[in-house]
Amino acid sequence: ETGVTQTPRHLVMGMTNKKSLKCEQHLGHNAMYWYKQSAKKPLELMFVYNFKEQTENNSVPSRFSPECPNSSHLFLHLHTLQPEDSALYLCASSQRAGGSYEQYFGPGTRLTVT
Amino acid sequence: KQEVTQIPAALSVPEGENLVLNCSFTDSAIYNLQWFRQDPGKGLTSLLLIQSSQREQTSGRLNASLDKSSGRSTLYIAASQPGDSATYLCAPDSNYQLIWGAGTKLIIKP
Numbered sequence: 001e002t003g004v005t006q007t008p009r010h011l012v013m014g015m016t017n018k019k020s021l022k023c024e025q026h027l028g029h030n031a032m033y034w035y036k037q038s039a040k041k042p043l044e045l046m047f048v049y050n051f052k053e054q055t056e057n058n059s060v061p062s063r064f065s066p067e068c069p070n071s072s073h074l075f076l077h078l079h080t081l082q083p084e085d086s087a088l089y090l091c092a093s094s095q096r097a098g099g100s101y102e103q104y105f106g107p108g109t110r111l112t113v114t
Numbered sequence: 115k116q117e118v119t120q121i122p123a124a125l126s127v128p129e130g131e132n133l134v135l136n137c138s139f140t141d142s143a144i145y146n147l148q149w150f151r152q153d154p155g156k157g158l159t160s161l162l163l164i165q166s167s168q169r170e171q172t173s174g175r176l177n178a179s180l181d182k183s184s185g186r187s188t189l190y191i192a193a194s195q196p197g198d199s200a201t202y203l204c205a206p207d208s209n210y211q212l213i214w215g216a217g218t219k220l221i222i223k224p
Contacts, residue, residue: 043205045211090158092158098210100165105158110155
């Protein structure tokens with residue numbers, strides 16, 4: 001595997017379910033990001049991790065819980081979501097955060113909340 | 115607060131044409147600006163990154179320019195091909211966060 005991978009690619013879940021999104025980067029980077037892309041809206045930054053430490057939480061509801069066990073892996077744990085949370089969730093990585101570094105994106109997880 | 119506008123929102127042109135996509139931003143204090151393409155339902159592919167000290171960057175048929183003082187960037191695509199059809203996003207880096215435009219949806223007709 002190369003670049004940034006995300007699993008699953010598609011997920012349908014009910015509002016009472018608990019699920020997790022996984023992201024893995026094979027680029028030797030130290031920063032990882034979660035973005036949300038809703039239909040016809042610009043991308044929204046959700047979380048940033050730099051060297052496994054969370055450095056940014058853009059007022060994201062607590063029903064989204066990130067986890068970064070090491071610099072190569074990033075998870076987004078989901079519980080009691082709302083239909084408006086349906087979106088494409090994108091993971092990205094860069095050499096590090098807090099600097100002018102190019103970000104590389106995964107293919108995304110298309111989430112549908114029913 | 116940084117705001118990014120991309121014009122036009124959509125563009126449809128015949129194959130072979132040269133075209134320009136525009137990006138404007140309100141806060142000129144940026145570290146860099148990236149251009150990405152996004153194919154339908156997929157992630158983003160980085161095309162070009164222009165550092166704040168640079169005026170332009172080139173990659174193949176793509177050329178991106180940056181005028182920080184006026185808050186503008188353009189992406190020039192030469193000799194467009196059907197494979198160039200995608201949504202193009204610009205994202206200036208403000209305070210070490212990428213701020214995103216809504217994108218220009220480009221369709222190249224064979």
